[in-house]
Amino acid sequence: MELALINRLRKINHTIAIVVGLGLLGMAAFVVADIVLRQVHASFGGSEELAGYAMALVSSWGMAFALLELGHIRIDLLRSRMQGTLRALFDVFSMIIMSWVVVTIAIKCWPVVERAVENGSRANTPLATPLAWVQVPWFAGWVWFAIMACLVTLAAISLFVRGRGSETETFIGAFAELDTLK
Numbered sequence: 001m002e003l004a005l006i007n008r009l010r011k012i013n014h015t016i017a018i019v020v021g022l023g024l025l026g027m028a029a030f031v032v033a034d035i036v037l038r039q040v041h042a043s044f045g046g047s048e049e050l051a052g053y054a055m056a057l058v059s060s061w062g063m064a065f066a067l068l069e070l071g072h073i074r075i076d077l078l079r080s081r082m083q084g085t086l087r088a089l090f091d092v093f094s095m096i097i098m099s100w101v102v103v104t105i106a107i108k109c110w111p112v113v114e115r116a117v118e119n120g121s122r123a124n125t126p127l128a129t130p131l132a133w134v135q136v137p138w139f140a141g142w143v144w145f146a147i148m149a150c151l152v153t154l155a156a157i158s159l160f161v162r163g164r165g166s167e168t169e170t171f172i173g174a175f176a177e178l179d180t181l182k
Helices: 002-038 047-068 084-119 131-161 165-172 177-181
Strands: none
Touching (some): 002 047, 002 131, 002 165, 084 131, 084 165, 131 165
16 A cells, blocks of 8 residues: 555645646756847846746655655665664654655745735846745745655554565665665
């Protein structure tokens, strides 16, 4: 059941990654077009502002994808010296801490979004972009990452408690640089 959940979450995240990646490619094309236009003394204007917003969105939504692809950086000095159950315990502990941190970040993001929505805040730029347009999807990315982290943590705890801790390696493990080169 746990591994089926992880596989479903991977599929969802791959779809999200494709959508976010297409958005990023679109933004890159927009920036390139703006740079080309500048060569003929024209410009769309605001490409740097919009690119900044795109990076914020890509970052928040990309975190969940990186989680299940084992793309987050971990210092595994102690873990790499352990075997079996103790190694799985380190992995579960790291996921508990990650979940706590990500949930805290998502909770702390909400007042920023709420204030922007309530006040109808706009960027202090020539585009005067309504900040809610950017902050709501940015916040949703952090919430998705928090949900993902918690679900992954619960799946890992479930496997660990049932004596199947070695199965967590594929979705919460950390692979040293030397291990991946072999």
